[in-house]
Amino acid sequence: MTRLYSFLLLFVFVYSAHSQNDIVVRGTVLDVNTQLPMELATVYFTTVKDSTVLDYATTDKNGAFRMDIKKYDKPVFLKVNYMGYQTYFEEYKGLSESKDFGKIYLIENVNALNDVVIKTEAPPVTIKKDTLEFNASSYRVRPDSNVETLLKQLPGFDVDNDGKITVNGREVNQVLVNGKTFFDKNGAIAIKNLPADIIKKVQVSDFKTKKEELSKQESTSDFSSINITIDEKKNKGYFGKVMGGYGTDDRYEVNGNLNYFNNKQKISLLLTSNNINATEFAKDDVFDSMGGGRTNTRGGNSNSGGNKGIIQSNLLGINYSDDWREDLLAMGSYNFSNTVNKNESNSNQLSLLPTGNIITDADSKSRNESTGNNVNFELEYKIDPTSRIVFTPKVSQSRNIGHSESNSTSVDENNNPLNNSDSRSDSEGDSMNFGNTINYNKAFEKKSRNLSFVFSNNNTGNDSETINISNTFFEQGDRPDEIRNQKTAKKSSSDSYSADLEYTEPITDSLRVRFGSDFDWKSNTNDERTFSFDSETGEYTDFDLAFSNYSSSTQNSVTPKVGVTLQKNKYTLNIDSRTSIVNFDNHSLYLNNPTDLSKKYALPFATALLRYKFSRSKNLSFKFDYSNALPSAAQLMPIVNLNNPLNTIVGNPDLNPVEKSSVNFNFRNYDFRSRSGYNFSLKADYYNNSIESTSVYDESGKRTTTYVNISGVYNTSLGVNWNQSIKEGVHALRYGFGLNGGYTFDKGFTNSVLYNAKSISISPKAYLSYDYGEILTIAPSYGLSYSQSNYENTSRDATSNVVHRANVQTTTYWPENLVFGNDFGYTYNSNISDEFKKDFYLWNTSLSYGFLKKTMFLKVKVYDVLNQNQSATRTISATSVRDEENMVLKRYAMFSIAYKIGNFAAEKGKRRGGERGERGDRGGRETEG
Numbered sequence: 045m046t047r048l049y050s051f052l053l054l055f056v057f058v059y060s061a062h063s064q065n066d067i068v069v070r071g072t073v074l075d076v077n078t079q080l081p082m083e084l085a086t087v088y089f090t091t092v093k094d095s096t097v098l099d100y101a102t103t104d105k106n107g108a109f110r111m112d113i114k115k116y117d118k119p120v121f122l123k124v125n126y127m128g129y130q131t132y133f134e135e136y137k138g139l140s141e142s143k144d145f146g147k148i149y150l151i152e153n154v155n156a157l158n159d160v161v162i163k164t165e166a167p168p169v170t171i172k173k174d175t176l177e178f179n180a181s182s183y184r185v186r187p188d189s190n191v192e193t194l195l196k197q198l199p200g201f202d203v204d205n206d207g208k209i210t211v212n213g214r215e216v217n218q219v220l221v222n223g224k225t226f227f228d229k230n231g232a233i234a235i236k237n238l239p240a241d242i243i244k245k246v247q248v249s250d251f252k253t254k255k256e257e258l259s260k261q262e263s264t265s266d267f268s269s270i271n272i273t274i275d276e277k278k279n280k281g282y283f284g285k286v287m288g289g290y291g292t293d294d295r296y297e298v299n300g301n302l303n304y305f306n307n308k309q310k311i312s313l314l315l316t317s318n319n320i321n322a323t324e325f326a327k328d329d330v331f332d333s334m335g336g337g338r339t340n341t342r343g344g345n346s347n348s349g350g351n352k353g354i355i356q357s358n359l360l361g362i363n364y365s366d367d368w369r370e371d372l373l374a375m376g377s378y379n380f381s382n383t384v385n386k387n388e389s390n391s392n393q394l395s396l397l398p399t400g401n402i403i404t405d406a407d408s409k410s411r412n413e414s415t416g417n418n419v420n421f422e423l424e425y426k427i428d429p430t431s432r433i434v435f436t437p438k439v440s441q442s443r444n445i446g447h448s449e450s451n452s453t454s455v456d457e458n459n460n461p462l463n464n465s466d467s468r469s470d471s472e473g474d475s476m477n478f479g480n481t482i483n484y485n486k487a488f489e490k491k492s493r494n495l496s497f498v499f500s501n502n503n504t505g506n507d508s509e510t511i512n513i514s515n516t517f518f519e520q521g522d523r524p525d526e527i528r529n530q531k532t533a534k535k536s537s538s539d540s541y542s543a544d545l546e547y548t549e550p551i552t553d554s555l556r557v558r559f560g561s562d563f564d565w566k567s568n569t570n571d572e573r574t575f576s577f578d579s580e581t582g583e584y585t586d587f588d589l590a591f592s593n594y595s596s597s598t599q600n601s602v603t604p605k606v607g608v609t610l611q612k613n614k615y616t617l618n619i620d621s622r623t624s625i626v627n628f629d630n631h632s633l634y635l636n637n638p639t640d641l642s643k644k645y646a647l648p649f650a651t652a653l654l655r656y657k658f659s660r661s662k663n664l665s666f667k668f669d670y671s672n673a674l675p676s677a678a679q680l681m682p683i684v685n686l687n688n689p690l691n692t693i694v695g696n697p698d699l700n701p702v703e704k705s706s707v708n709f710n711f712r713n714y715d716f717r718s719r720s721g722y723n724f725s726l727k728a729d730y731y732n733n734s735i736e737s738t739s740v741y742d743e744s745g746k747r748t749t750t751y752v753n754i755s756g757v758y759n760t761s762l763g764v765n766w767n768q769s770i771k772e773g774v775h776a777l778r779y780g781f782g783l784n785g786g787y788t789f790d791k792g793f794t795n796s797v798l799y800n801a802k803s804i805s806i807s808p809k810a811y812l813s814y815d816y817g818e819i820l821t822i823a824p825s826y827g828l829s830y831s832q833s834n835y836e837n838t839s840r841d842a843t844s845n846v847v848h849r850a851n852v853q854t855t856t857y858w859p860e861n862l863v864f865g866n867d868f869g870y871t872y873n874s875n876i877s878d879e880f881k882k883d884f885y886l887w888n889t890s891l892s893y894g895f896l897k898k899t900m901f902l903k904v905k906v907y908d909v910l911n912q913n914q915s916a917t918r919t920i921s922a923t924s925v926r927d928e929e930n931m932v933l934k935r936y937a938m939f940s941i942a943y944k945i946g947n948f949a950a951e952k953g954k955r956r957g958g959e960r961g962e963r964g965d966r967g968g969r970e971t972e973g
Contacts, residue, residue: 289940
């Protein structure tokens with residue numbers, strides 16, 4: 045703690061010393077003809093020598109700008125940029141004192157009418173109508189950095205420790221490269237594997253579905269999309285990196301990343317093989333796949349859920365994109381995966397019942413191997429200037445082999461034995477899936493008039509075989525023991541087809557109506573046949589009716605719909621309404637008794653979305669959604685599922701559809717001038733006829749479970765986030781604060797008794813990142829989670845829980861060619877039972893050295909230096925408390941060597957911000973792009 049205070053005092057001293065060299069520059073930007081202020085114009089200073097950006101700001105609604113900038117005693121340019129206007133240039137001998145530049149007038153770019161464009165360097169930020177564009181060369185990063193490092197430098201961007209990207213408080217769910225997917229749409233592979241020095245622009249816009257994109261409709265999503273464009277001068281050549289490492293406990297890791305770009309044609313190959321729980325291609329530059337001290341499952345800690353145990357994986361991925369012709373664009377990817385997951389688990393569960401509690405201790409071992417092949421393809425064809433069609437077929441195939449062994453013992457609250465069991469299971473299964481979507485859009489001569497058609501299908505088949513051997517002994521009551529030695533063959537299929545036809549007609553420039561219909565058809569079958577072991581023949585030949593069943597369901601629906609969009613300068617109102625007319629037919633055969641269940645529904649749906657833009661960086665949105673969801677065939681059909689000797693499950697044919705009403709309010713504001721922003725969100729969901737499972741226990745502790753409708757369940761959540769960025773010479777500071785809270789009112793049944801649960805939760809967090817030039821990065825963070833639940837009509841009155849998570853990452857890039865990284869985390873969970881450790885430290889460290897002009901790297905890394913990693917979890921509900929501990933990856937050290945291939949037609953060692961732009965005269969030049 046003393047060292048932390050010393051560091052903070054040193055930082056304040058250094059920051060104060062440098063602030064004495066600051067000056068303040070200000071001014072106002074106006075249109076030369078109208079004399080009106082120009083909001084969000086980009087004002088920036090560059091050096092005359094090499095056009096390095098010194099600092100920048102954007103104007104407010106009054107056209108005013110202000111910058112606290114460091115003194116500079118060499119010639120500089122003052123530049124002002126605004127879309128559609130000539131760039132303003134003014135040269136000064138230096139910036140030695142505070143200055144008011146007064147009124148700066150911009151001239152509309154009349155040359156644009158004659159297609160005469162004079163190119164110069166782009167401004168740091170360009171704000172278009174619906175796109176925020178960052179010029180990558182204006183932001184300085186280390187020469188060997190990846191795209192993720194670049195994104196962290198952009199104002200308003202945040203990339204957390206789990207790789208989630210937010211821009212101005214809005215989560216990013218799609219990352220494209222030159223407008224196309226790079227392996228996957230979430231962008232993790234692109235931002236981790238592509239080098240920053242080939243990037244020209246980073247564009248941010250509202251995420252749109254393919255239908256919205258083709259028809260040029262407004263986005264109805266609350267997510268953002270990022271498009272990374274590659275510099276044309278660096279878009280030809282090859283580059284990549286290969287790495288191999290071996291460590292203690294026979295830990296190993298092999299990675300390869302090879303890319304060939306030839307203008308519009310791009311081919312990338314990724315591969316990895318390891319036994320350290322790294323199941324993704326995305327790797328951190330410093331910590332590789334160690335995951336960090338953040339309860340990250342890739343690092344082996346399962347406190348946050350996800351895969352359990354230790355995973356050995358072999359992955360191969362190929363990505364391809366090209367413009368075959370000007371009117372025919374293609375992209376696709378292939379992924380192969382082979383993973384082996386081994387786990388050992390033990391658990392303790394307290395089941396809370398009105399008639400008395402039940403305590404169950406269990407342990408298990410498992411090994412599961414999965415092999416998969418996935419192919420995705422997208423083909424876009426421009427039929428003519430007004431028509432486009434997009435095909436997106438995908439095929440996936442997988443094979444799974446599993447083995448598990450388990451034991452469990454249950455006692456009552458007086459420690460009287462109820463039951464005990466042991467089991468063994470071996471399974472093999474194959475699955476095949478084919479899906480396809482066809483998007484067609486026809487635009488007409490009248491603006492905003494268009495016709496769209498979307499057809500999609502999804503076809504899945506599964507075939508599996510399982511051998512179950514189990515012994516279950518009941519200590520209470522007269523229930524007979526169950527001894528099983530069975531072989532079960534399952535075949536299931538699922539087919540769905542849907543068509544969406546919609547026509548949009550503009551009534552006025554701001555008012556549009558839509559009408560159309562959705563057509564859906566779904567079919568599911570499940571055939572389960574079980575055979576008992578015949579000791580005389582040594583084969584599984586005795587057909588068992590009680591454990592065999594057949595079921596099928598067909599769902600047909602027609603959904604007429606109508607929508608209205610009203611779009612003004614400041615706001616957009618979008619209203620959609622539809623009614624789904626559904627025929628739901630179900631059939632089952634169990635114990636040679638056929639059952640048919642047919643139902644008809646008329647299900648209403650409605651959505652209203654209001655967005656209001658106070659300015660280009662400040663906006664709010666309000667969304668209301670009402671929907672219905674049908675119960676599944678398994679929940680409806682009265683088929684008895686006896687697979688678990690301690691839990692018999694049967695459907696309920698009287699279930700009603702689930703009605704859900706949701707409201708969502710969001711407000712976001714980001715000030716580019718102060719480089720700070722905040723966002724506020726409020727969400728609430730209310731359910732009628734929510735489907736819940738309910739269990740009844742007999743005297744031996746065996747359950748019988750079915751499903752019931754429960755109304756009056758709701759939940760609310762609140763989120764607030766604020767962040768600030770400060771740059772002062774070689775010092776860069778980013779910090780933020782977040783607060784999330786929630787309230788839930790839930791209902792359920794335990795042993796036929798209705799209970800309710802009222803839960804509150806609050807989770808504040810704070811984070812900071814400090815960079816000292818290209819030498820040092822320090823990033824501490826802290827998060828607290830507190831929850832409390834109060835119960836009625838259960839044997840438990842209340843429960844509460846506190847979780848602390850603290851983490852600090854440090855990376856040093858000194859001396860030259862040496863990179864030293866440390867990731868230290870602490871986790872404490874108050875509700876872990878006394879049988880498990882409540883807290884632990886996780887410290888990962890790595891040291892690498894680059895030589896041969898940084899084309900070769902030697903690295904040593906140590907995962908879990910203190911050997912404390914654990915995977916203990918507690919799950920609390922109104923009816924149970926469950927503690928569980930799983931196998932976890934422990935301490936290992938690994939030595940590796942990596943080699944970088946090619947330099948992608950870019951100068952080695954070239955730094956961001958050092959590219960020379962053309963020098964121009966005052967006024968009369970347009971920004972490139």
